[in-house]
Amino acid sequence: MTFHDLQQALLENLRWRIRSGEATERGLARHTGISQPHLHNVLKGRRVLSFDKADELLVRLNLDLLDLLPPNRLREPGPRR
Numbered sequence: 001m002t003f004h005d006l007q008q009a010l011l012e013n014l015r016w017r018i019r020s021g022e023a024t025e026r027g028l029a030r031h032t033g034i035s036q037p038h039l040h041n042v043l044k045g046r047r048v049l050s051f052d053k054a055d056e057l058l059v060r061l062n063l064d065l066l067d068l069l070p071p072n073r074l075r076e077p078g079p080r081r
Contacts, residue, residue: 009068010054032060
């Protein structure tokens, strides 16, 4: 798994929160301290989320990187690809 994969998993988590009605773009932006236009562009793939902002999102949403991993990825480390 790469950092890009983790970033995509974080964005998919945010998109799911919006689709499920748990949150709105505006509410997520307000809660996480990211401007709503920037968050919108990140969610649409037009902008990239910096590592600092990704960390801030994880902290403010009380998420851990392990929360972003699919269950089949939670295993003992194996040989590198």
